[in-house]
Amino acid sequence: MTWPFENDTGAIVKKLAERSLAGEKRRDLMVVIAVALAAFLICFAAILSASVAQIRRDQVADTYEAVFxxxxxxxxxxxxxxxxxxxxxxxxxxxxxxxxxxxxxxxxxxxxxxxxxxxxxxxxxxxxxxxxxxxxxxxxxxxxxxxxxxxxxxxxxxxxxxxxxxxxxxxxxxxxxxxxxxxxxxxxxxxxxxxxxxxxxxxxxxxxxxQNDGQLSQEAMTARCREIAAQYGFPHVGMNSRYFADRSRSMDFAAAGGVAAFALTGGYVVIQSIFRISVQDKIRSYGQLRTIGATPRQLRRIVKRESRLLGGIGISLGVLLGIAGGLLLFPKGFDGPSYGLAALLTALACRSMVAASVRGPVKIAAGISPLEAVRFSAGTGRIRGRRGRVRLTPLSMGLANFRRDRRKAAGIAASLSLGGILLLTVSSVALTRSPEQAARRSFPDGDYKIYLSSERPEEELMAAGGPLDDGLRREILSVDGVRDVLVTRRSLHARFGASASDLAGMCDMLTEADRPDVEAALVSGAMPEDAHSVLLAASYHKDGDGMDVGAVMGLSLGRETVTVTISGLFDPARMMNGHGALGMDSAALFAPEALFRELHPEIEDFGYSWSIVSDPKKAERVESGLQEILSGRSDLGLDTIGAHIEYEEMQSAVIFGGLRALSWLIFLFGVVDLIDTTLSNQMSREREDGILRCVGLTGKQLCRMNVCEGLCYTAFAALTALLVGLPIAVLVCREVSRRSFAGEIVPYRFPLLEMGAFFLVLFGLGALLSAWTAGRQAAKSPVEQLREAG
Known part of the structure; x- marks a missing residue:
C-alpha cells in the first residue's frame, strides 16, 4: 500500500525483484522445487483422500439400505x-x-x-x-x-x-x-x-x-424398516452399515493434515535456509541500494516479491502434479468440488509457508546499514577467544567452515533429519507389528482352525449332532503331523438389543478355560454372576443406545427371547477369536453356560470352533489333509494362519509402504537444501579458496577440506535423526505394541536395513556433492578464481 503523501516506487521494486530473479537462477530453481514438492505432497494427500471417499460413495449409490x-x-x-x-x-x-x-x-x-x-x-x-x-x-x-x-x-x-x-x-x-x-x-x-x-x-x-434416500437419515430408514418387519412378520431386518458410512464419507482431513504438517515443516526449513543464504550473498548489493536512497520497507518488498513469484510458480506446479497423480491413480474418484477445495487449501497453506519462511531473511535484508553491508561477511559472528595455537589442516579447516554459520548447519540438519525421523518411526512400528505376530494373535494354539460355516443356523446343526463330532476328530487326528484338537469356542448366533433384533453377532459360552482371558479383557463392570448376566463387546456398546453396564436388553439365541443384564464390557481387540482375515464372527457377547442350556436343552455340544495343534515341519501335509477331510463337508470352514499373514502383509505394504515413501519425499527437502548450500559455498568462497590455493593449498587438500565440511553436515543430520527419532520411535512402538498385543510390550527392534539405506544415501550424497565442488574448483587456476570472485 502506498500512502497519498508517498512516491509510488512499485515499478522500481518490481524491476529490481525481476532482475534479482534473473540473476539467481540456481536459487530460483531450488525454491521452486522445494515449494512444488511441498504443494505436491499436500495436494496429493488431499486428492487421494477425496478420491477414495468419492469412489466409496459411488460404490454404495443406488445400492441397498436394508435386508430382510x-x-x-x-x-x-x-x-x-x-x-x-x-x-x-x-x-x-x-x-x-x-x-x-x-x-x-x-x-x-x-x-x-x-x-x-x-x-x-x-x-x-x-x-x-x-x-x-x-x-x-x-x-x-x-x-x-x-x-x-x-x-x-x-x-x-x-x-x-x-x-x-x-x-x-x-x-x-x-x-x-x-x-x-x-x-x-x-x-x-x-x-x-x-x-x-x-x-x-x-x-x-x-x-x-x-426412494429419495439422499433426503432420509439412517434413523428414519431404520425406524421404517422395523415397522415393515413388524407389519409383515419378518424375523429379522439388518441395516447396511457400509452404505451409511460410505454415503456420508468425506475427505479425511486428519490424514491429509498429518502429511501437510510434515511437508510444511520441511518446506519452511529449506526455503528459509535458501533465502537466508541468498540474502547474505547479496548484502553488499542491498547496502548499495540503501546508499542511493532505498528504504528498509522497499528492501522488504523486493525480497517478498521474489518469494511470492517463486512460490506462485512452485505452488502451481505442485498442485497440477498432485491433481494429475490423483487422476492417474484413481480416475473413477474425480470429484470437482473436493479437488477444487484441495487445490485451494494447498495454495493457502503453501503461500503461508513461503511467507513465514522469508520473514527472517527479510529482516536481515531490511536491517542492514550501508556501512555494515560493506563489512559484512556471510557466516561471521562473534569471535571467540582461543587458548593456544590451532594447527591448520584440511580437516580442521573443513570443521571450521562447518562451524562458522551455526544457524545454517542447524537448518540443514533439521531438513535432512525430518525424513529420517519419520522413516525410523515407521520402520520401527512395522517391525514391532510384524504380520506374523499380528496373525499369531488369532492362532495361539495352532496354525489351523475348523469352524461352523453354513447357511443353516448353528442351533439347528448342533441339535442334529453337529458336524464337529467324534468321527471328525478321529479323522483329523489321523492326519500325519496333527498332534491335538482343541475346542476353542462354544458359540451361537445371537440377536440382541432393545427389541432383540437391533444388533446381531456371535455369543460365546463363558467357560472355565477361557474365563481368565475374558476377565483380562474386561474394561468395565464385572464378570457375570448368574445365568441372565452377559458381557458385551465395547464396540457394540458404542453403537447401541443405552447399552451400558447395568442395562437390560433382550437376547435371542435363535429361538426364544429372554431378558438379560449387561454385567460388564470387554475389549474385543484382546480376544481376536474370529475366523477369516477380517474376523467377522468374533465374539460380540459372552454368556454363562447355564443360559445356553436353558435356551437349548436339546443341544449336548455347543462346539463352534476347533484349533488344530500340528507339527510346523509338516505344515503342507497337515493343510492338504485337512482340506481333503473338509471337501465333503459343506457346513465347515478351514481357517489358516497363512491366510492371516498374507492379509497382514498386504495391509502393512499399503500403510507402511506409503509412509516410507512419504519419508523419502520429505528427505528430498533436505537434499534440496544441501545442494543449495554446497553450491552457495562454492560461489561465496571463490575468493577465499583462491587465496588459500595461492599460499600453497593443493587441490587434494581442498577436496579433503570440502568433503570434511560436507560430511559434518550429514553426520550432524544423522545424529539429529537418531537422537530425536529414536525416543519417538520407542514410545510409538510401545503404544502400538500395547494396543496390538493386549497390553504386551514387544521388545524394540531397530530397523537396520531401512536406516542403513538412509545413512548410506545421506553420507554418499554429502561426499559426492563436496567432491564435485572441489573438482570444479581444482579445474580452475587460483588466478581465475580470484578474477571471477572479484
Missing amino acids: TGVEASDVAALRDLPELARVGGYYLLGQERSERGYDASYVYCDSDMIHIARSQMELVKGGLPVQADEVAVSRSFLSAYGQGAEIGGTVRLDTESFHGGYTVTGILSNVGGQEGDTCAIAVSEAALTRWAGYDPAGYRAYVHF
Missing part, C-alpha cells in the same frame, strides 16, 4: 408395492457344494433388481440371468478353468451333489465376491431353485433401496 431375512417370494413381491421403496431385490443362497473336479460351487439365486443393487459384490458383466431350470450364469474364472472354452449360449457341465449334468450359460458374472480360492459363483434360475432338495420357501432375502 427369512422372507418368501410373495413377500418380495409385496415389498415392491410399497411406494417408499424404489427397488427390491430377491436373493437366495443355496450354499456350497464340492465338485468332483476339485472346486467349491457357491450356488445362488438372484433377480435383476438384486444384481443391480448388489453390484459391488456380484456384477453381471455380459448376457442375462437364467430363467429355465437348465440355465446358469457363471463367473469368468469358472469358464476359464472348468468351462472348456464355453461362452454365452454354450453348455457347461456341473458335477456337484444337487446340480449335475449339462447347463446352458446365459450370463457371465464378475469375480467381485465371486471367487475366493477355489470357490466359483454360479447363479441358478428360480425354476431350478424351487426344485432343489433343500429349498425352504421362507429362505429368501429381500434387499431394499429407498
Whole structure:
C-alpha cells in the first residue's frame, strides 16, 4: 500500500525483484522445487483422500439400505408395492457344494433388481440371468478353468451333489465376491431353485433401496424398516452399515493434515535456509541500494516479491502434479468440488509457508546499514577467544567452515533429519507389528482352525449332532503331523438389543478355560454372576443406545427371547477369536453356560470352533489333509494362519509402504537444501579458496577440506535423526505394541536395513556433492578464481 503523501516506487521494486530473479537462477530453481514438492505432497494427500471417499460413495449409490431375512417370494413381491421403496431385490443362497473336479460351487439365486443393487459384490458383466431350470450364469474364472472354452449360449457341465449334468450359460458374472480360492459363483434360475432338495420357501432375502434416500437419515430408514418387519412378520431386518458410512464419507482431513504438517515443516526449513543464504550473498548489493536512497520497507518488498513469484510458480506446479497423480491413480474418484477445495487449501497453506519462511531473511535484508553491508561477511559472528595455537589442516579447516554459520548447519540438519525421523518411526512400528505376530494373535494354539460355516443356523446343526463330532476328530487326528484338537469356542448366533433384533453377532459360552482371558479383557463392570448376566463387546456398546453396564436388553439365541443384564464390557481387540482375515464372527457377547442350556436343552455340544495343534515341519501335509477331510463337508470352514499373514502383509505394504515413501519425499527437502548450500559455498568462497590455493593449498587438500565440511553436515543430520527419532520411535512402538498385543510390550527392534539405506544415501550424497565442488574448483587456476570472485 502506498500512502497519498508517498512516491509510488512499485515499478522500481518490481524491476529490481525481476532482475534479482534473473540473476539467481540456481536459487530460483531450488525454491521452486522445494515449494512444488511441498504443494505436491499436500495436494496429493488431499486428492487421494477425496478420491477414495468419492469412489466409496459411488460404490454404495443406488445400492441397498436394508435386508430382510427369512422372507418368501410373495413377500418380495409385496415389498415392491410399497411406494417408499424404489427397488427390491430377491436373493437366495443355496450354499456350497464340492465338485468332483476339485472346486467349491457357491450356488445362488438372484433377480435383476438384486444384481443391480448388489453390484459391488456380484456384477453381471455380459448376457442375462437364467430363467429355465437348465440355465446358469457363471463367473469368468469358472469358464476359464472348468468351462472348456464355453461362452454365452454354450453348455457347461456341473458335477456337484444337487446340480449335475449339462447347463446352458446365459450370463457371465464378475469375480467381485465371486471367487475366493477355489470357490466359483454360479447363479441358478428360480425354476431350478424351487426344485432343489433343500429349498425352504421362507429362505429368501429381500434387499431394499429407498426412494429419495439422499433426503432420509439412517434413523428414519431404520425406524421404517422395523415397522415393515413388524407389519409383515419378518424375523429379522439388518441395516447396511457400509452404505451409511460410505454415503456420508468425506475427505479425511486428519490424514491429509498429518502429511501437510510434515511437508510444511520441511518446506519452511529449506526455503528459509535458501533465502537466508541468498540474502547474505547479496548484502553488499542491498547496502548499495540503501546508499542511493532505498528504504528498509522497499528492501522488504523486493525480497517478498521474489518469494511470492517463486512460490506462485512452485505452488502451481505442485498442485497440477498432485491433481494429475490423483487422476492417474484413481480416475473413477474425480470429484470437482473436493479437488477444487484441495487445490485451494494447498495454495493457502503453501503461500503461508513461503511467507513465514522469508520473514527472517527479510529482516536481515531490511536491517542492514550501508556501512555494515560493506563489512559484512556471510557466516561471521562473534569471535571467540582461543587458548593456544590451532594447527591448520584440511580437516580442521573443513570443521571450521562447518562451524562458522551455526544457524545454517542447524537448518540443514533439521531438513535432512525430518525424513529420517519419520522413516525410523515407521520402520520401527512395522517391525514391532510384524504380520506374523499380528496373525499369531488369532492362532495361539495352532496354525489351523475348523469352524461352523453354513447357511443353516448353528442351533439347528448342533441339535442334529453337529458336524464337529467324534468321527471328525478321529479323522483329523489321523492326519500325519496333527498332534491335538482343541475346542476353542462354544458359540451361537445371537440377536440382541432393545427389541432383540437391533444388533446381531456371535455369543460365546463363558467357560472355565477361557474365563481368565475374558476377565483380562474386561474394561468395565464385572464378570457375570448368574445365568441372565452377559458381557458385551465395547464396540457394540458404542453403537447401541443405552447399552451400558447395568442395562437390560433382550437376547435371542435363535429361538426364544429372554431378558438379560449387561454385567460388564470387554475389549474385543484382546480376544481376536474370529475366523477369516477380517474376523467377522468374533465374539460380540459372552454368556454363562447355564443360559445356553436353558435356551437349548436339546443341544449336548455347543462346539463352534476347533484349533488344530500340528507339527510346523509338516505344515503342507497337515493343510492338504485337512482340506481333503473338509471337501465333503459343506457346513465347515478351514481357517489358516497363512491366510492371516498374507492379509497382514498386504495391509502393512499399503500403510507402511506409503509412509516410507512419504519419508523419502520429505528427505528430498533436505537434499534440496544441501545442494543449495554446497553450491552457495562454492560461489561465496571463490575468493577465499583462491587465496588459500595461492599460499600453497593443493587441490587434494581442498577436496579433503570440502568433503570434511560436507560430511559434518550429514553426520550432524544423522545424529539429529537418531537422537530425536529414536525416543519417538520407542514410545510409538510401545503404544502400538500395547494396543496390538493386549497390553504386551514387544521388545524394540531397530530397523537396520531401512536406516542403513538412509545413512548410506545421506553420507554418499554429502561426499559426492563436496567432491564435485572441489573438482570444479581444482579445474580452475587460483588466478581465475580470484578474477571471477572479484
